[in-house]
Amino acid sequence: MGKEKEESPQGASVSLTRRTFLNKSLAAGAGVAGAGALNFFDTFTTIGVAHAQQSFSFAWVSDTHLYPKTLNTRFVDKATRAFKEVAAMGQKLDFMIFGGDLAQLGDPVELQLGNDLLKEIKIKKHFIPGEHDWYLDMGALWNKLFGASPWRFDHKGVRFIGLDTVGNAPDYWSAKKMSPKDRMGAMSALDGSLAGPWAGIGHKQLQWLQTAVSDWSKANPLIVFTHTPLWECYAPWNFWTRDWREAQEILQPFKNVTNIHGHVHQPLYNEMGNMRFIGQLATSWPWPYAPTGVPPLTKAMIRVDPGDPFDGVGWGQIGWTGNRVDHQYKMWRKQVYATAEVDSGTGDNRNQVLQPRIADRGWPY
């Protein structure tokens, strides 16, 4: 299982700080090279990593949810914009992670379309799958086009791990005699109940993870990429990974662990022990915040304009500069975080009480 790439020397001590601020220089129009005209207003989640050996930067793009162009070019246009922006940064980025949900319904046309669009990007690309990529053919085409997960590689003093948290769902389809299309359809509704607690790592992959970190110094940084968060935010929408406790038990001895994940389509931040969790934007559309489970450490994104398909979406850049790591939301609007409750994606929900949908209720296992 999995693949191993390069090894790196071990680092020394690690110190962590975190702060979030608006980057005034970019707001004033200084911009990132190659992206200055794109109206970025970056936000930085800053994590100091004292021993990082060389400066480098990488990009995260996920949740493009591509439909065939014949049905809808809106998501294609936004994915294209993100990929062009990543490509424009050229060698300023060491690599890119694609964090899953390239396709909307796992259709070969959608996956191949994504593969073609990604050719715009010439830097090294690493892939982890999302559930929308998987449940039509159980990951066959995804693995053929983009390679299997899990994987690991070491880069300039950091160990990077990519896990598959989507391909290990309990079998919700056999008992109901679902066709592949129906299986994918049940999976594609975020608030559906048919697919149940599908997000998970599974015993075999947990064993792989244990081995993958066994030779790594406890003082050195680990970055773990997953489609779903490695903690429990809101299980009914699978804003979690059901065996996150087992994964955290393996990672807990390490002093500096960062989990970067997609799926939530929104700025989301949490810390548990020595681990921190950074949720990423989608390029397709933003989800509302979950009715419960949003941690106090999360600065809620601003309410966005549903009439503007390019609002509330984007991608992420993670950069090592000396001994510091800067995480930036590349959201295509001026202001990312709300500064008043009336504009907040969570403050807006103060009187809201929700209950799960009813039309698909029932547990097949």
Add this chain to the structure above:
Amino acid sequence: MKKANVLKLGVAAVAALFVAGQPAVAHKEPHDAATLKAFEEAFMEQVIIGDNLFHGDPDAEKKMNVSLSKTGMACAMCHPFASDVHPHEFPKFQEQMSAFATLRDMINWCIEKPNEGVKIDSDSPAMKALEAYIYWSNKGSQLDPGRH
């Protein structure tokens, strides 16, 4: 409950309320459990239709003769559990429309703009079903009409 049963019960209830030449009235007799169950089932039938429409079910759209989206998007893709619809805040001034709006106005705005579908009659069965699902999903939310 099947439509036919609801209809029979409704006809019987209406008939019972008419006394030669008098207007129809309700609550002349205490409600028994069967009647209340029938009322609830009539409501939940609409909730389930609305749930299926809200989640882009093509059979439900065909049955109700509506086309709520031409982009592949469904209401629930931005509003899982009908969250962030805030039905309890309507009517209100709706910024996107620059107008005072009801929930039904907003439903139609979403159908026409993000979904690029075909606007539905504001008193149509599909609109009532969507409204039923949205209100049911948000049951327990605190009324706060006019809030932005």
